[in-house]
Amino acid sequence: MERIFIGVAWPYANGSLHLGTLAGCLLPGDIFGRYHRMKGNEVLMVSGSDEHGTPITLTAEKEGVSPKEIVDRYHEEHKRSLEDFSIKFENFTRTSNEFHKNVVKKFFLRLYEKGYIYPKKMMAFYCNNCSRFLPDRYVEGICYYCHGKARGDQCEECGRTLDVNEILEPKCKICGSTPVLKETEHLFFKLSAFEKDLLQWLNGKNFWRDNVINFTLNFIKSGLKDRAITRDIEWGVEVPVEGYENKRIYVWFDAVIGYLSASMEWAKKKGAEDEWEKWWVEEARHYYFLAKDNIPFHTIIWPAMLMGHGGLNLPYDVPANEFLTMSGEQFSKSRGVGIWLPDIAKKFDTDTIRYYLSINMPEKRDTDWNWKDFEAKVNNELVAIYGNFVHRVLTFIHKNFGKIPPYLKEGEHDRKVINEVIETFNEVGEYIEKCHFKEGIKKVMRIAQLGNQYMNASEPWKLLKEDVERCKSVMNVCARIVKILAIASAPYMPKAAEKIWHMLGYEGSVHEQRWEAAEIDENEIKMPVPLFNKIEVDKMEEVEDPFGKLDLRVAKIVGVEEHPNADRLYVIEIDLGEMGKRKIVAGIKPWYSKEELMGKKIVVITNLKKARIRGVESEGMLLAVDENGKAVLLVANAKEGSRVYVEGIEAEPAAEVSYEEFSKVKMVSKDGAIEYKGKKLRDEEGLIKTDKPVGDGYPVR
RNA sequence: AGCGGGGUGGGGUAGUCAGGAAAACCCGUCGGGCUCAUAACCCGAAGAUCCGUGGUUCAAAUCCACGCCCCGCUACCA
Numbered sequence: 001m002e003r004i005f006i007g008v009a010w011p012y013a014n015g016s017l018h019l020g021t022l023a024g025c026l027l028p029g030d031i032f033g034r035y036h037r038m039k040g041n042e043v044l045m046v047s048g049s050d051e052h053g054t055p056i057t058l059t060a061e062k063e064g065v066s067p068k069e070i071v072d073r074y075h076e077e078h079k080r081s082l083e084d085f086s087i088k089f090e091n092f093t094r095t096s097n098e099f100h101k102n103v104v105k106k107f108f109l110r111l112y113e114k115g116y117i118y119p120k121k122m123m124a125f126y127c128n129n130c131s132r133f134l135p136d137r138y139v140e141g142i143c144y145y146c147h148g149k150a151r152g153d154q155c156e157e158c159g160r161t162l163d164v165n166e167i168l169e170p171k172c173k174i175c176g177s178t179p180v181l182k183e184t185e186h187l188f189f190k191l192s193a194f195e196k197d198l199l200q201w202l203n204g205k206n207f208w209r210d211n212v213i214n215f216t217l218n219f220i221k222s223g224l225k226d227r228a229i230t231r232d233i234e235w236g237v238e239v240p241v242e243g244y245e246n247k248r249i250y251v252w253f254d255a256v257i258g259y260l261s262a263s264m265e266w267a268k269k270k271g272a273e274d275e276w277e278k279w280w281v282e283e284a285r286h287y288y289f290l291a292k293d294n295i296p297f298h299t300i301i302w303p304a305m306l307m308g309h310g311g312l313n314l315p316y317d318v319p320a321n322e323f324l325t326m327s328g329e330q331f332s333k334s335r336g337v338g339i340w341l342p343d344i345a346k347k348f349d350t351d352t353i354r355y356y357l358s359i360n361m362p363e364k365r366d367t368d369w370n371w372k373d374f375e376a377k378v379n380n381e382l383v384a385i386y387g388n389f390v391h392r393v394l395t396f397i398h399k400n401f402g403k404i405p406p407y408l409k410e411g412e413h414d415r416k417v418i419n420e421v422i423e424t425f426n427e428v429g430e431y432i433e434k435c436h437f438k439e440g441i442k443k444v445m446r447i448a449q450l451g452n453q454y455m456n457a458s459e460p461w462k463l464l465k466e467d468v469e470r471c472k473s474v475m476n477v478c479a480r481i482v483k484i485l486a487i488a489s490a491p492y493m494p495k496a497a498e499k500i501w502h503m504l505g506y507e508g509s510v511h512e513q514r515w516e517a518a519e520i521d522e523n524e525i526k527m528p529v530p531l532f533n534k535i536e537v538d539k540m541e542e543v544e545d546p547f548g549k550l551d552l553r554v555a556k557i558v559g560v561e562e563h564p565n566a567d568r569l570y571v572i573e574i575d576l577g578e579m580g581k582r583k584i585v586a587g588i589k590p591w592y593s594k595e596e597l598m599g600k601k602i603v604v605i606t607n608l609k610k611a612r613i614r615g616v617e618s619e620g621m622l623l624a625v626d627e628n629g630k631a632v633l634l635v636a637n638a639k640e641g642s643r644v645y646v647e648g649i650e651a652e653p654a655a656e657v658s659y660e661e662f663s664k665v666k667m668v669s670k671d672g673a674i675e676y677k678g679k680k681l682r683d684e685e686g687l688i689k690t691d692k693p694v695g696d697g698y699p700v701r
Numbered sequence: 702a703g704c705g706g707g708g709u710g711g712g713g714u715a716g717u718c719a720g721g722a723a724a725a726c727c728c729g730u731c732g733g734g735c736u737c738a739u740a741a742c743c744c745g746a747a748g749a750u751c752c753g754u755g756g757u758u759c760a761a762a763u764c765c766a767c768g769c770c771c772c773g774c775u776a777c778c779a
Binding site: 009011012014015017020021022026053135136206210211215227250251252289290291292293294300301320322324331359360365366367370373376377380381384385389391392394396399438439442445446452453455456457459461464530534 | 704708714718726737739742743744772773774
């Protein structure tokens with residue numbers, strides 16, 4: 001028997017859970033946990049809602065409620081989603097509860113007393129208007145070096161890490177006003193002190209996934225910096241040090257300690273207060289399930305914190321996953337790309353989703369959630385191979401015998417088939433143990449396939465008339481395969497496995513069975529009901545083409561002025577017919593004179609988020625081909641204000657699209673016209689053309 | 702910009718670290734079989750310059766070099 005600790009990354013309580021979290025963290029953790037419980041190992045699996053930090057306070061302000069209300073809402077919703085998707089934790093708790101806060105404070109103090117936490121003064125942006133210090137990502141400005149867009153402490157253009165005084169024209173992202181630099185003192189965690197110990201610890205981790213170990217080693221080699229672990233906010237865990245009453249512990253620092261506090265809380269609720277020590281102090285293997293963006297927290301920061309604390313177990317393995325994408329696009333709460341667990345749980349049997357995410361898990365690379373593929377895999381694999389095998393066996397037995405028949409007369413292939421099934425069953429377990437969940441579910445399906453093949457070859461429907469004893473024997477073997485299938489699939493599809501278990505006439509729960517390829521008993525069986533139904537993904541589920549969100553129009557240039565503070569920009573007045581006139585800023589001055597532009601019919605995106613460009617507001621953007629940095633305008637034919645489109649994509653313009661969304665739409669030059677996904681851009685009168693000849697394949701911006 | 706991961710039949714993936722006969726699996730397509738079962742299941746076939754170029758080797762998807770393309774991370778999106 002072994003002790004297994006399973007930590008699943010804490011979902012942030014600022015929104016609903018989406019499929020990415022399920023595919024990358026919750027589901028692999030759950031499969032692993034369920035398997036080990038069946039294996040007879042002692043499992044402690046914990047996680048909870050991560051409820052502190054600035055984003056939550058901002059959401060609260062936006063909605064005019066308290067942060068507590070926000071986190072209460074999402075914590076409850078998360079718990080419901082976990083139940084919907086059969087994710088079983090020993091303890092799923094939350095970071096805003098007092099128990100957790102106390103553990104964090106104790107942990108913090110211990111590091112403080114051991115000298116791993118020290119104070120340091122620093123300069124930070126303070127917004128007078130919002131009356132608060134601004135976290136890095138809420139400051140936007142211009143990079144001192146390349147004059148590109150700087151977000152927080154980093155320039156998005158040149159990638160340089162910026163000091164606060166290297167950000168020009170800083171703006172508060174919340175209110176838009178200019179923040180000032182103000183001195184503040186924070187407590188820092190001496191991460192740098194752990195470099196050697198971390199490297200030594202990582203030395204034995206050559207069994208980790210390539211991406212995890214390489215990324216981690218590289219991260220350490222590039223130098224560990226001490227990080228501030230307090231913030232100037234009110235929402236969070238109080239700092240247990242005098243003079244810091246107005247500050248709170250930084251959210252990531254408090255969240256990872258949750259693994260420990262949740263374990264302690266579980267023991268306490270159980271009435272065995274010291275039992276957490278069995279996992280944290282005594283020998284136990286610690287696994288953490290998370291996605292790739294979270295790697296350094298679990299392979300560097302948390303281990304360093306544990307080392308600093310002393311006497312606690314470090315991670316054994318961190319099988320981080322890649323990302324699940326949505327038709328190639330990354331899930332994003334801010335951009336609203338994603339599928340939310342509460343929504344999808346209403347529409348489909350959650351085991352079908354667990355199946356698709358298991359067989360399509362982003363273990364080694366990003367994988368794509370594709371609705372059509374989901375439909376195909378559920379219908380052609382899960383229903384047809386797995387569901388149908390169970391159903392044909394059970395209905396045959398129910399109809400002809402009423403109970404599972406005994407094994408009376410040997411057939412020549414029986415032994416061979418059973419051995420192969422058992423071998424495959426064992427492989428399922430081996431793969432799960434190695435965290436190769438995808439391979440594991442494939443082996444589960446292999447068991448069903450073996451069953452189908454055996455039944456086909458044995459033709460019990462013929463034997464029923466010719467040789468009943470042999471028929472019974474064949475069905476005994478089939479029933480046993482069904483039973484093994486139920487056990488093998490229990491970690492992956494807990495509800496379906498349980499249904500099979502009961503249909504086979506067993507009492508209790510399949511989840512309490514031992515993980516073994518057991519013999520079958522002569523149970524009476526109930527009227528079988530199909531396990532899964534075929535699904536149909538209606539059009540609404542499919543994400544519309546991002547092109548459809550753009551509102552592209554023909555615009556006539558009616559005025560051109562020079563931009564007051566920029567030498568490459570024009571401020572252009574355009575006429576959009578019925579939509580009226582408006583001003584846009586365009587960087588085409590080096591290539592077009594004012595006279596050339598006047599009266600031209602061009603293509604403009606009108607629902608792009610308004611942007612202030614060097615002090616002048618631009619209400620849209622003109623489209624041009626970027627030929628190695630040189631702009632070439634697109635020219636239209638139809639009257640101003642009319643739509644520009646490609647055939648076959650329905651135009652459903654969003655109220656507003658961000659620049660990022662726009663840049664996802666990849667239009668390129670081709671034969672003097674513009675193509676999107678191989679189709680030509682056009683208006684009512686004909687194709688959109690380029691103003692001047694341009695080579696093929698250049699992007700439109 | 703730096704770093705990490707990836708590019709394998711029409712789609713989705715395994716194989717790559719330890720190089721070796723026919724590049725494996727699921728879906729789709731085509732042909733056949735069967736009828737117990739949710740038009741299911743079973744068998745067979747077609748279909749791949751394994752991103753490109755060059756190199757090492759008796760032998761390269763696999764090792765090396767260069768290049769192209771996708772994704773992510775860079776400390777607050779799983």
